[in-house]
Amino acid sequence: MVIETNNLTFNFGNQTVVKSLSLQVPAGSIYGFLGPNGAGKTTTIKLLLNLLQTQQGDIKIFGMDFAHNRRDILSQVGSLIEQPAIYGHLTGRENLINRALLLQVPEGRVDEMLALVKLTHAAAKKASNYSLGMKQRLGIALALLSDPKLLMLDEPTNGLDPNGIIEIRELLVRLVRDHGKTVFISSHLLAEIEKMATHVGIINFGEMLFQGPIKDLQSISQPMVQIETDNNVDAANLLTRSGYKVIDVKDECLNVAFESKQSTAKINTLLNQNGYEVYSIHKVQKDLENLFLDITKAPAK
Numbered sequence: 624m625v626i627e628t629n630n631l632t633f634n635f636g637n638q639t640v641v642k643s644l645s646l647q648v649p650a651g652s653i654y655g656f657l658g659p660n661g662a663g664k665t666t667t668i669k670l671l672l673n674l675l676q677t678q679q680g681d682i683k684i685f686g687m688d689f690a691h692n693r694r695d696i697l698s699q700v701g702s703l704i705e706q707p708a709i710y711g712h713l714t715g716r717e718n719l720i721n722r723a724l725l726l727q728v729p730e731g732r733v734d735e736m737l738a739l740v741k742l743t744h745a746a747a748k749k750a751s752n753y754s755l756g757m758k759q760r761l762g763i764a765l766a767l768l769s770d771p772k773l774l775m776l777d778e779p780t781n782g783l784d785p786n787g788i789i790e791i792r793e794l795l796v797r798l799v800r801d802h803g804k805t806v807f808i809s810s811h812l813l814a815e816i817e818k819m820a821t822h823v824g825i826i827n828f829g830e831m832l833f834q835g836p837i838k839d840l841q842s843i844s845q846p847m848v849q850i851e852t853d854n855n856v857d858a859a860n861l862l863t864r865s866g867y868k869v870i871d872v873k874d875e876c877l878n879v880a881f882e883s884k885q886s887t888a889k890i891n892t893l894l895n896q897n898g899y900e901v902y903s904i905h906k907v908q909k910d911l912e913n914l915f916l917d918i919t920k921a922p923a924k
């Protein structure tokens with residue numbers, strides 16, 4: 624794991640904004656850290672970057688205990704939180720050269736970074752004249768100058784138009800695929816993250832509500848046949864024995880993985896032939912956005 628937290632908890636006064644958080648961010652992943660406004664994402668990122676002092680719990684980054692290896696760890700982490708620290712009166716290249724001097728990074732990296740974030744054509748333009756998307760990309764180039772293994776980005780697509788979002792997405796995918804980085808990116812929009820993330824963590828009120836590979840989240844949103852019978856438990860057993868994939872059984876209904884209309888009709892016939900009364904049978908599907916809303920609308924504890 625590149626990032627691992629155990630029982631991470633943080634309070635602002637008497638408000639607990641991060642609650643027993645156990646993050647698991649695998650190496651080489653694009654980890655989407657999702658949650659509505661005020662969920663605790665920025666606070667968590669600040670704890671991971673030591674911009675806030677940990678009050679409770681442990682953080683391990685690159686397998687090292689954060690409390691005892693802070694310098695070592697942070698020298699291998701690039702970050703972008705809130706607005707990128709850019710000087711508007713300097714050009715894109717000058718901004719990068721300044722930082723390269725500060726970090727004692729060879730100046731050759733500057734042109735490499737400009738090319739990587741597709742700003743070579745605008746290198747000599749004043750940063751104040753950059754679009755929001757260009758500023759974000761320059762911010763990412765600044766974060767990448769020291770060639771960190773891990774990039775942490777707090778809502779980097781906030782306020783960007785669809786093109787700007789696509790450019791950032793493509794850049795992050797390239798960084799992971801071609802440069803072996805791990806990317807930790809927060810957002811309050813699942814739709815933005817879904818297309819690039821390999822893993823997601825969904826938090827609300829500081830608590831982890833779902834964490835795992837994106838495909839696990841997608842599999843919860845697979846289409847299902849929802850069936851209500853006079854005996855759902857026995858009907859589910861019959862369907863399992865007959866080779867259908869029963870997803871769950873509740874008092875009021877049972878859910879079977881949807882295969883086709885024809886297979887749904889066969890399920891109906893099978894149940895009827897075995898003496899079950901079928902009160903309703905229909906296809907249901909939650910799209911990811913609705914799933915996300917469902918997961919995050921739980922009331923505060």
Ligand SMILES: Nc1ncnc2c1ncn2[C@@H]1O[C@H](COP(=O)(O)OP(=O)(O)OP(=O)(O)O)[C@@H](O)[C@H]1O
Nearest residue numbers: 635636640658659660661662663664665666667811
């Ligand atoms: N400096 C602070 N002092 C007191 N409370 C704070 C402070 N910073 C954040 N909070 C509170 O902590 C909670 C979590 O805020 P945080 O900024 O971490 O959420 P977030 O998920 O990043 O939200 P957003 O998507 O809006 O940026 C919120 O209730 C917020 O009001």
